Amino acid sequence: MRLAIIGAGNIGTAMAALLAQAGLEVTVVARGARLECIRAEGVALNDRGTLHQARVTAVEALTEPMDAVFVTVKSQDLGAALAANAAGIGPDTWVIPMVNGLPFWFFDQPAPFTDHTGDLARLNRERVLGAVLLMTVQTSADGVAVSSNTPTLSLGRAAGQGGDLGPLVQALNAAGVRTDVTDTIRTKVLVKLLANVATNPLSALVGCSLAEIGRNEALRTIAFGIADGFRAWAKAMGYDLPPNAWLGDLLLDAGEFETSMLQDARAGRTLELDAICRAPMAMAAQAGLPMTGLKALLAELEKAPALPLRDPSAALKNLTSHLTHTALERI
The missing domain is CATH 1.10.1040.10 (N-(1-d-carboxylethyl)-l-norvaline Dehydrogenase; domain 2)
Incomplete structure (x- = not known):
């Protein structure tokens, strides 16, 4: 699978390190000094003393469709981040916002304060997966993500029933992200x-x-x-x-x-x-x-x-x- 992670903060770095070390093709979207650091040194996660290090493709923006796009920016930046990376989202791309707070997809229309740019309301909700990640991560001064627990991820469809989630779930579990699909994501x-x-x-x-x-x-x-x-x-x-x-x-x-x-x-x-x-x-x-x-x-x-x-x-x-x-x- 071709996976992209938009945002290289705590969660983005940790996810990129786990997925890439498992042999998946991972592209990380980052900016400025963080982008140059990832290009030079790759990504790393210290998981309770076990170091996961991997090389990834690091870009300023996606230029072609991915199989799945994980978005790990701050919630107020979600719409702008997806708009800037629209080329990475094709008709069959899973979009997985991994942000805190009340998600834009929770109700039929985005709730107040959840769609600052209006871009989220235009997404194909049948390709949006709700995500709840339980993982404590902080980043050290040298850019290494540090975690103290096994990442547990629940995914659920924001709308519709189309598309096979099996390959995505299998890839995540193989990378050490304990993943399940639930009908009770809300x-x-x-x-x-x-x-x-x-x-x-x-x-x-x-x-x-x-x-x-x-x-x-x-x-x-x-x-x-x-x-x-x-x-x-x-x-x-x-x-x-x-x-x-x-x-x-x-x-x-x-x-x-x-x-x-x-x-x-x-x-x-x-x-x-x-x-x-x-x-x-x-x-x-x-x-x-x-x-x-x-x-x-x-x-x-x-x-x-x-x-x-x-x-x-x-x-x-x-x-x-x-x-x-x-x-x-x-x-």
Whole structure:
């Protein structure tokens, strides 16, 4: 199979290293210094002490159709990335956006804040695969992706039933990416988003790892309160999501892993607030279920002079107070 990966950050680098070392033909789309580095040195993944290194074709943009295109850019850059690589997407190409947040394909039309350029609405949804990847990855100073768990990937059709997914799934499994095809991809998306929405913006604000959020009573209370609002919206749509006990265990099991949003905050990059926070918040508001805890957290993020905060005590006090008042209003 001819596979392409658009975006050479944490996940893109890790996927490229695994797929290419397994003997697959992999093309990586990157820019600037990262493009030149991949051309010179290839890609590498340190998987719990085992180093996967491989050479790949590195380009600024795709010029011919691929069998499958994995898109691992930030969610707000997804439309522009696909438009710039339209030549790589033929009528039989699988398009697999591996981005955080509420995906553009979840509803019949892209939700607010999920299709910034309008390009995503024009994709052939029958060739779009929803993807939920469970993999903790950070990139070292020398450009090596570092992972602490076996990558687990769930794929599901955004629409339609056409096309044989067997060769793609077989290739992914052979490369060490544990892959399954599911009819419940939307449920899996919401389960992952529940964890992301409750932890990513909070971690960016206060500079804490997932385990630190799980151990700290004040942070855990805030995360659980935001999760409650998200879970209520999902329930109204017919999705039953795991309780806060599950979320608490997840935080502790994750260890000292820094969320992607905290990594972006430390690097001064744009945070994925649109897809992770604003999109579900807008849809919930349309359903008459305002996510007030999440709204308060976004307000604290927007007024912060720099992230993460050096002294988050005032922000935490405001959030805790807001969640307390919200809980009282529900009684």
